[in-house]
Each structure stands twice: as C-alpha cells, then as structure tokens.
Amino acid sequence: MKATANGSGWFALRLTGHGLPAIGTPYALTVTYTGTQEFTN
Amino acid sequence: MGVLLHAHYRLWGPHGQKIVMPAPVDKDTPNVPWWWDHLASQAADFQHAGFSAVMLPPVSKTASGAAPDADGYGLYDNYDIGSKDQFFSIPTRFGDSDRLRRMIAIMHACGLDVYADVVLHQYDGGNNGTYTYRGADGKTLNGRFPKHPSCFVGSPPRVPVDPVANPQGNFGFGDMTAYINSTPKGYMLNGAIDAGDWLTRTLNVDGYRIDDTKGMAVEAVRQFLDSKAMLGRFAVGEYFDANQSALHWWVWNSGMGGRCGVFDFTLHGTIQAMCNNSSRWWMGGLQNAGYIAIDPLNAVTFVENADTDLSFGENVMWNKMLGYALILTAEGYPSIYYKDYSTDPGCYGLKPLIDNLIWIHENLAFGATLTRWGNDPQVYVYERLGYPGLLVALNNDQGNNYQRTVQTSFGPNVQLHEYTGKHQDIWTDGQGRATFTIPRNVNGQSYLCFSRTGYGEAFSLNQRMTTQTFFGAADLDIGPAENDRAVQAGRIWCQQGTLIDATLKPDTAAGVRARESSPTFSMAWAKCWQAQNIRRAQWVGQ
Numbered sequence: 413m414k415a416t417a418n419g420s421g422w423f424a425l426r427l428t429g430h431g432l433p434a435i436g437t438p439y440a441l442t443v444t445y446t447g448t449q450e451f452t453n
Numbered sequence: 454m455g456v457l458l459h460a461h462y463r464l465w466g467p468h469g470q471k472i473v474m475p476a477p478v479d480k481d482t483p484n485v486p487w488w489w490d491h492l493a494s495q496a497a498d499f500q501h502a503g504f505s506a507v508m509l510p511p512v513s514k515t516a517s518g519a520a521p522d523a524d525g526y527g528l529y530d531n532y533d534i535g536s537k538d539q540f541f542s543i544p545t546r547f548g549d550s551d552r553l554r555r556m557i558a559i560m561h562a563c564g565l566d567v568y569a570d571v572v573l574h575q576y577d578g579g580n581n582g583t584y585t586y587r588g589a590d591g592k593t594l595n596g597r598f599p600k601h602p603s604c605f606v607g608s609p610p611r612v613p614v615d616p617v618a619n620p621q622g623n624f625g626f627g628d629m630t631a632y633i634n635s636t637p638k639g640y641m642l643n644g645a646i647d648a649g650d651w652l653t654r655t656l657n658v659d660g661y662r663i664d665d666t667k668g669m670a671v672e673a674v675r676q677f678l679d680s681k682a683m684l685g686r687f688a689v690g691e692y693f694d695a696n697q698s699a700l701h702w703w704v705w706n707s708g709m710g711g712r713c714g715v716f717d718f719t720l721h722g723t724i725q726a727m728c729n730n731s732s733r734w735w736m737g738g739l740q741n742a743g744y745i746a747i748d749p750l751n752a753v754t755f756v757e758n759a760d761t762d763l764s765f766g767e768n769v770m771w772n773k774m775l776g777y778a779l780i781l782t783a784e785g786y787p788s789i790y791y792k793d794y795s796t797d798p799g800c801y802g803l804k805p806l807i808d809n810l811i812w813i814h815e816n817l818a819f820g821a822t823l824t825r826w827g828n829d830p831q832v833y834v835y836e837r838l839g840y841p842g843l844l845v846a847l848n849n850d851q852g853n854n855y856q857r858t859v860q861t862s863f864g865p866n867v868q869l870h871e872y873t874g875k876h877q878d879i880w881t882d883g884q885g886r887a888t889f890t891i892p893r894n895v896n897g898q899s900y901l902c903f904s905r906t907g908y909g910e911a912f913s914l915n916q917r918m919t920t921q922t923f924f925g926a927a928d929l930d931i932g933p934a935e936n937d938r939a940v941q942a943g944r945i946w947c948q949q950g951t952l953i954d955a956t957l958k959p960d961t962a963a964g965v966r967a968r969e970s971s972p973t974f975s976m977a978w979a980k981c982w983q984a985q986n987i988r989r990a991q992w993v994g995q
Contacts, residue, residue: 413955417947422551425923425942425955429934436933438926438960441942442654446918446951447558451493453486 420448454786455505456811460492461570461759462792464799466521471763473510473524475799476546487548493556496563502804503811503912506566506687508662508788510546510759512553512652516578516627518542524759525570526664527577527627530586531648532597534656536930537587540578550930554921555946557656562948564915566659568687569652573645573677574665576600577627582611589925589932597928598644603636605629612636615670618707622694623668632673642673650681651929654922660687663713667692671708678712688713689753689786695722700744704751714751716758717744717785724756724776728769731894732850736833739779739847740824749784756780757790772897774806775847781810782818782837782845782902806898813872815912817843817904825859832891834859844869844903848891858888869903876901921945924960 417423423445429437466472467481475482486494492507499507511525514533518540525546533539536550543549548556557567576584582605586596602610606629615633617623635641652658661683666674678688690713692703697719705711720743727734744752756776761767769776773793780787789807796802820839826832831850834857837843842863848855863869867881871889875898881887892899923943925931932940947953 413957415953417949417951417953420947420949422944423947423953424944426939427925427934427942427957428939429936432934432936434936436927436935438924438933439942440922440924440958440960442920442922442956442958443945444918444920444952444954445558445945446916446948447555447560447562447946448948449497449559449562449914449916451490451496451559453490453494 417445455566456503456781456814457506457508457568457753457786457788458499458504458791458794459508459755459758459788460791461508461510461524462790462800463524463759463763464792465763470521471524472521473546476519476521478519478542478544479521487544487552488546489548489552489556493552493559496556496559496565497914499560500563500565500914501912502808503815504565504789506568506659507560508568509570509658511570511572511664512545512547512656513572514539514542514545516540517546519544519546521546526572526575528572529576529578529584530596531645532586532651532929534652534930537596538591539587551944554656554943557658558919558921558946561657561917561919564917566687567656568660568662568689569656569658570662570664571649571652571677572664573630573632573673574668575625575627575629576605579628582607582628588928589930590927593927595928597926598648600628600641604631604641605635606631615673617668618671618692618703619667619694619699629668633670642676645673646677646680646683649677649683651924653682653686655924657919657921658686661689663688663690665693666690666703666713666715667694671703675709675712690715692716693718695719697744697747700752701747704748711751714753714786715744716788717752717754719743720745720752720754720780720785721756721761724779725761725767725769727779727849728756728772728776728897730849731772732831732852734849735830736847736849737828737830739833739835740827743783743785745783745785752785753788754780754783754785755788755790757793758788759790759792762790762792772849772894773801774803774897775849775894775900776897777803777807777810778845778847778897778900778902781807781814782843782900783835784822784837787814809873810902812912813843813902816908816910817841817872817902819843823862825861826857831855832857836861838862841905841908844887844901846889846891846901846903848899849894850899851894854890854893856888856890858886861885861887863887863905868906870906870908872902872904872908873900876903878906879903926960
C-alpha cells in the first residue's frame, strides 16, 4: 500500500483483521517513509 | 570515513550522585525535553556541522526505569524500548518508543546514520536470575525472551562462566550472561540474536556499539553480528584495554576476524597523558601512538566518553582541544563525546572549535600519515598525504610559541592556508618545505592545520528514507491483529508530500499462522489530528 503524506507530523497505522484466528494473529508491518528534517513537537 | 557523535553523557548531581542526561521526569528539570526529542531537534545542526552518525545510549528498559541513574546498561527487557509499563515507567530515561522511532527517522532525513548501544554482558532487575516480562496487554507475564537462572553465571542452578575474551577483565554487573554455557543450549544466544534482529528492524538502526566485549565470548559476539539484520552493519566493540596488541588480537586473532572495530583506548591513554600533563609530556610520544597506528580502519578514536569523563584517572581534565585536534586530523573514525561538544547546561561547550575540526576532517584529512617532526619534547608535526593534503602541528607547551620548518609533499612554492584561523597563509619554499609558528598551549588550542587554498564548502543535507517494522504479537509490546477491531500498530513521523510505502505480512516467525484459507487485514493510516483523511487499502495474505 502506498500513499503520500498529506501533512507533516504523526501518522497512525491501524489494522483490522477479518477471518483471523480468535487468539489474534502476529504480524509484521514494514513502513518506509521520510521523516522531517526539522523537529517541532 | 565520517565523524561520530556519541550522544550519551552523565553529570554530577547535587548530592554527588551520577545523573544520566536531564529528563522531564526529574523534579528539578520538569521542562527539559526527552533525550530522544532533544537529539531530534538538533539533527539538522549535527549534519550541518559535518557529523555522519549518532551513537545512542542503550534504548531498552533497565531496572532503573526512567530514574536519574538509568544509563541503559542495567538491561532488563530487550523488547521494552519505552513501550511497556515496567519499573514504574513506560518511557525509558530517554523517552518512549514513538519518540525513539521519530528521532531515528529525523536523523535519517538529515542524512545521519544511527548506531544502537547493545548490552549483551549483563541483565539487572530479575528475581534471583528469573526474568519475566509483561506482554502486549500490559498485564500478563508472557513477554518474549524470559530468562531463568541457567541463563546466567553462578553456582547451580546457574552455569559456569563462558570462555570470555579476557577472563581477568571480566567484571560482574548484575546477572552476568552465559551465551555458550547457558541451558538449554543456544537459548541465550538465539534469544539475543532474535532480540537484536527485532531491534534493528523495528528502529532501522545502521550499526552497533557492543558493550563490554572483554567479558563476552568472542564466538557469541561474532555470531550476533553475523546473524539476521545485524549482518554487514557497522560495529564497534568496547574492549577496554590500553594495550595496542590486545586490541589487535581481539579484532583479528580472537575469532572476530575483523568483523568489529574497537574504541581506541590506546590512543585515549596517550591523549590523556598529553593533555593532562601539558608541557611535561614528550610530544614525540605521538609517533605511532594508538591502535590507529596499526589498524586505522578498525579504530574508533575518542578523547572522552561517558565512562571516562567522571572517572578520575581516566578522564581528560585539561587541554581537551589538543586531543580533538589529534583525532580529527589523524586516521581512524573519530567519536565526539556529546558533553564535550554541546553547549547545553552542564556540558563543556566546545562546539565552535570542534565544528572547525570536523570540517577539516571531512574536507582535508585523507590518506596515510607521515610524521614530519617527531623527535621533540613540545612539538609534533605530521602530514596526511591524500589530496588535497593536510599538514598538522601540535604544541603542548603552555609557555612558548615554536617556529618549525618541515618538509611537505605539497611541492615547491605552493600557497597554504591555515584552516583553524590561528596563522596567516604561508608558501612552501623551493624544496617544498613549510615554515610556521605554532602558538603556545592555551586550553589546548595550540594546533595548526595547513592545506592548499580554496576549500570552504559547507555541508549539505542528504535526505534518506527510514524503514521500520512494527511487529504485533501477544508477547511483544504491540498486540496482534484482531478480528473486526482496529488496533494501532504504531505511529510514524512523516514529511508532507513524501511517499509512505507499507507492507503487511503475518509474522510466521512468531509461530502462529492464520487458520483461515484467506484471512484479510484492513489497513489504514490516519494523520492523527485529521482522522477524516483516512486512506484505506486492503491486503490479503496467506
């Protein structure tokens, strides 16, 4: 999945499973992105 | 080769205790930023100054939680990077996991590598050698990589000490690990490798400092560094030994095979003697000094670090700039101690002087070293022979300037500029010799750096992307995917207008596979304060 950041700052990554085992499914979500060069909290 | 910033330091507290960098959890400093944020806010400045990498303190939770003495070396839980409520704190002394990932992404965006400090030698905070950790629900003690007494050195049920690199130099701190002798066989080493792989991938670190390698089995360190995500990444070991031959043995003949460099404690000892004794130390002793003299590509040079700084007998008390002038013009990979560099309160504030030397290191200091004046009690002169060439002169005499004439490789009648601003331009004579006057030693600022004229380019930012993996599982700090319920995998800190590329996979390495023939995940990302802008995609996996 690809997208373009529509603003600078935090982006939350959320997942919803369907048809998974009831105990929950381990996963690995790998995200490649570019951080800001300046820091503002 | 670059210049490394060792971003870790200690201060003396009001009651004589050691404090690890100020933190907002301390009652006296509620307004200071978390360390990860403080580093992130300086990332662009570090890159503009010419640094190429930043070495972090250990990032995992220690038995001290976020307390003033939580320096990172009392490792408790490999999988808690400021992400589990353990030892009375979710954040470590340096901040929480979101701040840590963000800081690394900002460093990368500024073109800087980030090195993790890996503690393998000891754990602290267990119950008689038993370590259980909280899992993703924050309550169940099902956390990954639990430990038991036979993981550690001692009387049964503990195990005998490993065949460590230097038994006489192996000192106990907390529960000393046994990677070779632990039972069941391979449990500790495989667990450490898996934890290192997880750490590397979830943070996207580019290299490692390996703590206390004297007290580690060489075989364990080598296997760790040659496994999984650690394979091929930069590594430097803390082999605390001033003996040049001992460092060489560990790097090449112990079984490490050159896989890991070392901090140049030999040169540190020489620098300490040179700086602390001023005029009384014979400068000819710099000739062939340090591990750099025999293996510069595996030597990380330093003037001070967080251990030596507050240890009388190990620290450099005066004339530090003479030491920095040496390591930033000599061969080897120089490491700058944050407290020496920074202008933060309580730090030594040498930034303006060190910045000049970093620029010289990155623009002028290349190639082999040739001593040009080496048999003198007060003056040492050497030349870096790679183009454009660099002629360096050091004087440790607090009372006198010295004029010297030395042969150079610049050639006849070449104009040379002095790049620290302490001397006017000079010309080599018809035989390529240079004559100059080295100022007397005032706080170590008695060094000259000559090279050809015309250099002055500033450093630019080279933006890099970051790739971080969020692992979700019941025994980690992030829970597994659940049916028909959105769970937050994590957060990332993005620059507007840049690409985000995400790949989602079931983590079969965790030992759980989806039972359904075609389970699906819905994945969404949302800018935290603009939830209406959620973009959706679906991934179907087996």
